[in-house]
Amino acid sequence: LATMGDLKIVERPQPYTIGPLDERRLRANIKVSSTETGHIFGTIVFDNSSTAQKTYVNLNDIQLDIMDYIRPAECKSEEFRSMWAEFEWENKVAINTNITDLQEFLQHIISNTNMTCLSSPLGDSTSTVDGSNFLAANLYARSVFSEDALVNVSVEKKEDSDGKLSGYIRIRSKTQGIALSLGDRITSIQRASTTVEQA
Numbered sequence: 001l002a003t004m005g006d007l008k009i010v011e012r013p014q015p016y017t018i019g020p021l022d023e024r025r026l027r028a029n030i031k032v033s034s035t036e037t038g039h040i041f042g043t044i045v046f047d048n049s050s051t052a053q054k055t056y057v058n059l060n061d062i063q064l065d066i067m068d069y070i071r072p073a074e075c076k077s078e079e080f081r082s083m084w085a086e087f088e089w090e091n092k093v094a095i096n097t098n099i100t101d102l103q104e105f106l107q108h109i110i111s112n113t114n115m116t117c118l119s120s121p122l123g124d125s126t127s128t129v130d131g132s133n134f135l136a137a138n139l140y141a142r143s144v145f146s147e148d149a150l151v152n153v154s155v156e157k158k159e160d161s162d163g164k165l166s167g168y169i170r171i172r173s174k175t176q177g178i179a180l181s182l183g184d185r186i187t188s189i190q191r192a193s194t195t196v197e198q199a
Contacts, residue, residue: 001028004039007064038064066181070149072116073142080118080138084150087172091183095155095167097190102135102157105165112189113182115139115151133157149173149182 001009010029018024030040042059075083099105110117119137139151155167169186173179 001030002041002043003030004041007032007038007040032064032069040064066178066185067114069143069145070114070141070182071144072114073140074116075118075140075148077118077138080140080150083148084152084172087148087150087174089173089176089179091171091179093169093171093183093186093190095165095169095190096187097165100157100163100165102132102155102165105155106135106137106153108189109151109153109169109186110139113139113141113151113185115141115149133159143178147173147175147178149178151182151186 001012003009008031010031013026013028016024016026032038040062042061044057044059046055046057047053048055095105097105097108099108106117109115116139117137118140134156135153136155137153139153141149141151143149150172152170152172153167154170155165158164158166171179171182171186173182
């Protein structure tokens with residue numbers, strides 16, 4: 001077994017000698033130490049007694065989804081601003097979607113990232129009001145490892161015939177892994193939305 005990401009194999013499976021048509025079930029403990037997307041790879045290597053050659057069988061990899069570790073959480077605006085200034089890792093994702101409604105887009109991001117919106121429609125964080133072409137919102141979540149994830153959504157509805165949305169989603173965290181993995185998640189759900197609407 002091998003891993004990619006912040007994963008560590010605690011105990012490697014021991015080698016076994018098995019006969020023809022025999023089977024063996026193995027278990028391995030893997031420690032997950034931070035919130036990021038990870039992969040587990042496996043290969044079966046066996047010696048053929050008749051030919052004295054090694055044979056390799058590659059197993060399908062297992063992908064760990066960041067959303068398994070992210071939980072909605074609350075924090076005060078002052079705490080959010082303080083962490084935003086403190087955290088050094090930032091990932092900036094360009095908005096690329098066929099959703100044309102500002103509130104619908106925001107709800108789509110919230111529901112697909114397990115985050116809490118800290119901005120009320122008429123709150124201090126200048127979220128959108130009816131008839132506005134601009135929306136800004138702060139989102140927050142905490143991982144099962146007590147890591148904070150901060151997201152700022154700044155999106156504008158273009159005043160042209162298409163009425164498409166443009167802008168950026170900025171993600172900040174104390175660790176690089178959560179910033180990159182959450183950015184990948186947001187990028188993928190935008191594409192998924194685009195695919196569905198074009199179908």
